[in-house]
Amino acid sequence: MLEEQMDILLGLLYTIFGNENWWGPWIRGVVGLCAMGAIMVSAMFAVWLERKYASDIQSRIGPNRVGGRYGLLQLIADAIKLFAKEDLKPDKVDTPVWVGAPILMFGSALLMLIAIPFGAFVFNGTTYPLAVTQFDISILYLEAVSAIGIIGIFMAGWGSNNKFSVIAAFRNIARMIGYEVALGLTIVSVVIVTGSLNIVDIVEAQRSVVWFAFVMPLGFMIFGVSLIADMGRIPFDQNEAEEELIAGWGTEYSGMRFGLAYFAEYIHMVLGSCIAVLIFLGGWNMPGFLVDLNIPLIGLLPAGIFLAKWVLVMMFVILIRWALPRIRIDQVTSIGWKILFPLAMVNLVWAAMLGLVWPW
Amino acid sequence: MVNKHDVKKRMRQLAADYIHEPQQEAYKLDDTEMMLHIGPQNPIQPGPFLIDLKISGETVRDSKLYMGYGHKGIEKILESLTYIQGLPITDRMCYLSSLSNNEAYVSSVERLLDIEPPERSQYIRVIMQELSRIQSHLLGTGEYATDLGFVTMFLFMIREREYVLGLIEDITGARITHCFPRFGGVREDLPEGWREKAIDVLAMINEKCETYKELFSSDRTYRMRTVGIGTLTKEDVIKVGLTGPALRAAGIDYDVRKVYPTLTYPDIDFKVQTGNNGDIFDRIMVRINEIQESCWIIEQALDQIKPGPLFPDELPYGRRTPSMRVPPGEAYVPVEDPRGEIAIYIVSDGTDKPYRVKVRGPSFALMQGLPPMLENVYIADVPAIAASMDSCNSEVDR
Amino acid sequence: MVLKNFEEMVKNTFRPSVTRLCPEVPTEVSDRYRGMHKLDRDKCIGCGICAGTCPTRAIRIVRHGRWFPMIDFGHCMFCGLCVDQCPNEALTMTKEYIEVISPDRYALIYGPAQLMGEED
Numbered sequence: 001m002l003e004e005q006m007d008i009l010l011g012l013l014y015t016i017f018g019n020e021n022w023w024g025p026w027i028r029g030v031v032g033l034c035a036m037g038a039i040m041v042s043a044m045f046a047v048w049l050e051r052k053y054a055s056d057i058q059s060r061i062g063p064n065r066v067g068g069r070y071g072l073l074q075l076i077a078d079a080i081k082l083f084a085k086e087d088l089k090p091d092k093v094d095t096p097v098w099v100g101a102p103i104l105m106f107g108s109a110l111l112m113l114i115a116i117p118f119g120a121f122v123f124n125g126t127t128y129p130l131a132v133t134q135f136d137i138s139i140l141y142l143e144a145v146s147a148i149g150i151i152g153i154f155m156a157g158w159g160s161n162n163k164f165s166v167i168a169a170f171r172n173i174a175r176m177i178g179y180e181v182a183l184g185l186t187i188v189s190v191v192i193v194t195g196s197l198n199i200v201d202i203v204e205a206q207r208s209v210v211w212f213a214f215v216m217p218l219g220f221m222i223f224g225v226s227l228i229a230d231m232g233r234i235p236f237d238q239n240e241a242e243e244e245l246i247a248g249w250g251t252e253y254s255g256m257r258f259g260l261a262y263f264a265e266y267i268h269m270v271l272g273s274c275i276a277v278l279i280f281l282g283g284w285n286m287p288g289f290l291v292d293l294n295i296p297l298i299g300l301l302p303a304g305i306f307l308a309k310w311v312l313v314m315m316f317v318i319l320i321r322w323a324l325p326r327i328r329i330d331q332v333t334s335i336g337w338k339i340l341f342p343l344a345m346v347n348l349v350w351a352a353m354l355g356l357v358w359p360w
Numbered sequence: 361m362v363n364k365h366d367v368k369k370r371m372r373q374l375a376a377d378y379i380h381e382p383q384q385e386a387y388k389l390d391d392t393e394m395m396l397h398i399g400p401q402n403p404i405q406p407g408p409f410l411i412d413l414k415i416s417g418e419t420v421r422d423s424k425l426y427m428g429y430g431h432k433g434i435e436k437i438l439e440s441l442t443y444i445q446g447l448p449i450t451d452r453m454c455y456l457s458s459l460s461n462n463e464a465y466v467s468s469v470e471r472l473l474d475i476e477p478p479e480r481s482q483y484i485r486v487i488m489q490e491l492s493r494i495q496s497h498l499l500g501t502g503e504y505a506t507d508l509g510f511v512t513m514f515l516f517m518i519r520e521r522e523y524v525l526g527l528i529e530d531i532t533g534a535r536i537t538h539c540f541p542r543f544g545g546v547r548e549d550l551p552e553g554w555r556e557k558a559i560d561v562l563a564m565i566n567e568k569c570e571t572y573k574e575l576f577s578s579d580r581t582y583r584m585r586t587v588g589i590g591t592l593t594k595e596d597v598i599k600v601g602l603t604g605p606a607l608r609a610a611g612i613d614y615d616v617r618k619v620y621p622t623l624t625y626p627d628i629d630f631k632v633q634t635g636n637n638g639d640i641f642d643r644i645m646v647r648i649n650e651i652q653e654s655c656w657i658i659e660q661a662l663d664q665i666k667p668g669p670l671f672p673d674e675l676p677y678g679r680r681t682p683s684m685r686v687p688p689g690e691a692y693v694p695v696e697d698p699r700g701e702i703a704i705y706i707v708s709d710g711t712d713k714p715y716r717v718k719v720r721g722p723s724f725a726l727m728q729g730l731p732p733m734l735e736n737v738y739i740a741d742v743p744a745i746a747a748s749m750d751s752c753n754s755e756v757d758r
Numbered sequence: 759m760v761l762k763n764f765e766e767m768v769k770n771t772f773r774p775s776v777t778r779l780c781p782e783v784p785t786e787v788s789d790r791y792r793g794m795h796k797l798d799r800d801k802c803i804g805c806g807i808c809a810g811t812c813p814t815r816a817i818r819i820v821r822h823g824r825w826f827p828m829i830d831f832g833h834c835m836f837c838g839l840c841v842d843q844c845p846n847e848a849l850t851m852t853k854e855y856i857e858v859i860s861p862d863r864y865a866l867i868y869g870p871a872q873l874m875g876e877e878d
Binding site for chain 1: 396402739741
């Protein structure tokens with residue numbers, strides 16, 4: 001009985017989304033756009049969370065006018081304001097480079113979307129991860145694509161024809177070269193333990209034993225620091241330091257161009273936090289101390305667990321931003337190369353030893 | 361009669377100093393160097409001034425300072441106003457520490473008039489000075505924290521400053537430009553119930569300063585940015601002519617309240633806070649220690665104050681100061697501003713308006729101390745150093 | 759190291775916020791606050807000392823029956839010297855400060871009737 005119902009359901013899904021009729025690819029495109037829209041809504045949520053949590057830390061009330069008592073729709077009001085501004089293009093900028101920079105940043109942030117599973121849907125014993133696609137090298141693809149955004153910032157800095165922007169662009173490149181190496185090495189150490197580059201396999205590997213954050217604490221700390229450097233947040237935001245370099249690479253941007261770049265940074269933050277949850281914090285698996293409660297994992301409950309962990313990681317990232325001062329650029333590179341890189345190598349050795357004993 | 365051509369030649373010589381042309385030595389650039397203007401309009405500056413930095417990569421090789429963008433001609437304005445009308449104008453020279461400016465002006469005029477305020481007025485003036493010092497140090501340190509990227513400390517300090525401003529407002533009636541002392545006394549007495557409120561607020565500020573000292577000194581990222589940077593040794597500090605916390609951070613304990621004591625400072629027991637090295641870290645620690653020391657001074661003053669008249673007996677008008685004729689002479693009374701030593705030098709010729717008023721402001725020397733400190737530092741250190749000196753731009757330009 | 763910062767910030771999230779919701783909750787000013795002026799008709803003798811003392815010359819003496827002061831709040835800097843000098847204490851300062859905001863600067867010139875509160 002159940003088999004027949006599953007067959008009918010699968011047949012229906014293939015008719016709608018498959019390639020038999022002419023409308024298949026279009027419907028898939030619409031679903032993809034909905035996924036993009038969902039990510040934008042979650043980035044809006046991330047901005048709201050940052051403003052509210054920052055105001056809690058600082059003894060003040062954050063947004064509280066637009067959209068009810070908690071200001072949930074504040075970003076829509078900001079977006080309308082940004083659309084209504086004049087589109088200023090300074091005289092001597094390098095037009096294709098200057099115009100293309102926010103587009104590149106936004107595009108590269110959205111490219112990460114296709115490989116990240118946002119939780120899982122459990123039905124009848126099998127786990128269906130909620131990802132757009134699953135392919136075998138997904139973690140490698142994610143790391144590669146997240147690095148494309150640097151080129152966007154450099155284009156913004158160079159094309160602006162402005163001394164402050166150029167200094168910011170150079171600082172950005174210096175920072176990223178150092179921290180991509182450490183980031184890559186920690187991801188490689190996780191891959192060594194798991195034995196597969198597929199991100200779904202990494203999450204499954206953490207279900208049976210324990211999360212990787214507990215067995216590889218050094219790797220987790222290095223990954224955390226490198227991720228914050230990757231996202232360009234304080235203490236690593238020298239490229240947009242408002243104090244020295246008026247607005248860094250964004251000095252000549254106003255209106256919706258600035259809005260695109262700003263939004264792209266928050267999407268990067270959202271997706272980076274998702275990766276941190278998936279790789280080190282067990283993805284959608286239940287925390288170990290709650291397994292005894294014997295809650296049946298059916299339906300969308302794993303997705304709910306994933307969301308809760310994601311919110312906690314983002315709150316921690318926001319706390320780091322508002323609690324620490326900014327580091328100088330030469331100290332940033334010296335931390336990246338002299339401290340994080342050797343520690344990442346040590347972590348790699350530890351991960352290799354762990355990979356020999358990891359039970360699958 | 362002055363020769364017109366001589367005047368023009370002299371003006372051209374003076375103007376050549378202020379032209380940003382590559383003929384000047386500091387503006388000749390190599391292939392690797394670039395000129396960066398921390399310009400007259402910058403979001404972080406407290407007022408307009410210009411620093412031209414010659415940078416090579418991220419290191420500053422040379423710097424040139426230009427001031428005067430906010431010159432209002434206060435000293436000339438004070439020549440055309442009577443003495444009592446000039447008092448609100450001196451408020452507005454440095455609006456953050458306006459009680460110290462008032463005190464300097466009123467002390468000079470009192471010395472010219474040869475009167476001395478009674479004891480209760482002196483204690484009230486001491487309390488107001490120290491309250492003004494607390495709120496100015498809180499704001500100055502908060503602004504410095506934003507220049508490091510540490511925005512949360514700014515908001516914490518502003519939150520504490522609101523309580524202190526509430527205390528000041530209860531007495532004087534205004535939050536920033538107070539216009540409170542008068543010649544021979546003060547405008548109004550302490551209100552009922554102020555003493556208990558003040559003791560609570562001061563206890564809270566004392567406790568919060570301990571938290572700030574821990575937050576500032578235990579944080580490793582903060583120490584990386586501030587220890588050993590922007591150092592002015594003892595010889596440099598005397599050469600530049602600094603006073604105030606920037607001088608005391610280098611290790612010299614010169615405090616105007618101990619060296620030229622006015623009012624009732626000799627009866628109050630307090631220590632002069634000094635630092636060791638004269639870098640950014642020490643300056644901030646000296647300021648926070650001074651806040652705690654000021655709380656202790658106010659508590660002692662509140663214990664020692666006794667009821668009495670606010671104006672001396674031979675003064676028939678009290679707070680209704682008329683336009684009076686001040687006997688001819690000159691007077692210079694230095695006062696400890698939160699930024700250093702301020703003194704207003706008044707020359708009087710016997711009429712009801714001063715003949716010449718010259719202000720010795722502390723912030724001018726603080727700005728002059730910037731170019732020697734900015735050699736071979738990184739660009740990111742420039743705002744940190746400039747903000748740790750805590751100079752008030754409107755007092756530099758007057 | 760950096761943990762003291764985190765501990766302090768997290769502790770601060772549980773304390774109440776100190777913001778005042780601006781138009782709904784008015785600012786509490788002290789009793790001695792130097793706001794806009796108020797004139798007492800019976801006590802004012804029209805001597806003109808307040809106009810002579812004002813550092814910005816914001817007060818002028820005009821006829822409204824007798825002679826009374828007229829204050830231009832665009833020029834007034836709320837220093838309080840006029841209130842100190844008044845021999846009969848006819849001119850006092852209230853706690854009112856919102857009315858100084860006006861789109862028209864000629865509306866800020868308050869004649870004697872407005873200062874006495876008899877007219878709007």
